[in-house]
Amino acid sequence: MFAVIQQTLAITAPVFAMLFLGVALKRLHWIDNAFIDTASSLVFRGTMPTLLFIGIVKADLSTALQPELLLFFVIATLVCFAIAWAWAIWRVPHVDRGIYTQGAFRGNNGIVGLALATSMYGDYGLSLGAVLGGVVILCYNVLSAIVLAIYSPGAKTGVLAISKSIVTNPLIIGVLAAIPFAYWQIPLPAWLMTSGQYFAQMTLPLALICIGGTLSLNSLRRSSGVAVGSSLMKMVWLPLISTLGAWLWGFRDADLAILFLYFASPTAAASFVMARAVGANHELAAAIIVITTLAAVVTTNIGLLILQWGGWI
Template sequence: MAVLNLLAPIFLIIALGAALQRGGMLAGPVVAGINKLLFWVGLPAAVFSALVTGAGGNEGAGALLLAMLGGTALTAVLAWWGGPLLGVQARARGTFTQGAFRSNLSFIALPLLLSVPGVPIGQAMLTFAPMLLLNNAVAVWVLLASQDEVGGRMWRRIGLGVVRNPIILASVTGLAARLAGWTPPVALLTTLQSLGRMALPLALLCIGAALMTVPVKGNRRLPLIAAGFKVLLSPLLGYGLGRLLGLDAAAMLVLLICLSCPTAAVSHTMVKQMGGDEGMAATTVVFASIGGAVSLAVVLAQFAG
């Protein structure tokens, strides 16, 4: 019952977002504006304030990060090399791979980490910036590599993506403030926390609205397999690594929330912009969103305090 009480509000808000989109209240331009507000203001404020005030020390963050990076990297490698064996065409290889490993960290994992009981916020936030870097860098690499465009262009895009990402910048500055022992003035901190609290409901509403506009088309077998990699294989690999590294239940909760999240919706936009298989990307997002709800429910049932 506790897990139901925790999950029900999340999925009810997502369903509300879908209903509002259908009713015209969350039309495309409105959702785009809210996403921009979250990306540039709400989520960075939430990350920074959580880092500088998060309970718990930095102990154990290294093992947690290693398990998270390892689970993500192993999934990406298996999808990249296994894709052709499953029938993925050469130019769709990057699309399949990034759909198989790229978690929706900003709009699903982060709000959950900030709201689920038992999450060690300090450790969770310390792993966030490196994971965003890995997700973005590898997604760009596989999409370009499948089109034989690896080179200087790739590194420029990755570099620009890092320096322009406000969530990564908030993670870095928040970490620096935490390590230096600096706490913002009460008025500033309260402002940041208030801005951060808007992130969860708005992000969930936007996810519901976005799912109503993502087209499901083309071959469904390969997107279903990619979604299985994302919401089943990735958390299983992460769980195995977490056990090997001796993670406790609280750290395992952070690890599995991040790895069980569905494929990032923004991956569909990136694939479209970079000439990948748009139909495969969109369908993977939808299938992974459905499967991710089940995976996250299992994780929260087993590990949430």
């Protein structure tokens, strides 16, 4: 148990370090709002799509392609999205419903989920997690694009407008562009992959620094109620429902643990980037990311302890 806590801390501590660095840089006036706007745009339009593209291209689809597990994850994600959205409609102010919903269902699987899966189950965790990650990315970005388009200030909510927001989303384009290369194992020049990795490696530091630069005590106070509600949905209720569903479906051992780790991951940094890109309440998105990342140290380990105690993993 203590080893798992150390693993979780080893993954989440660098995330917090970059967040606090963003806070410090803003306080020192080394970065300003203009930098945050430019850097967030660069992440959304360039570095993050490149990161997603490279991650899928490098995934070994033949090693861990499990249609039943992938199907369950898609169904569970849709159910979680529907629950979060329904609760937001009932309990959250109209302007914040998109951010609440995205924060409640969109996990940081590329950093926390995959890293813990690999740490616990080695090559199997890495291969299954990477293949699952491709499905995760596509589902999360399509659903986020829909709900943010509906609730973003001044957004057009017709079917054509929402469809356009999906097909023009750089993150979705990055995923779709990578699928043929991954499926048919089309090789890319080594220099191009290396250059792409250099570019993609800027994603997480830039995104987290921008989140930290946006945080302030006033913004945390303003968004505290909604942020805590979304965080509880993300870190407690939806992982509980999804993991119970996986257990009832018949998943056990490594498959059940990896599904749990993906469901229980804190809110992804990409949620802040997308919120800022569409002019939504990015301060609320930043607060949800901070709260869920902190909560992950506790909830992830409690969940794994319960699953181990029951003899299911």
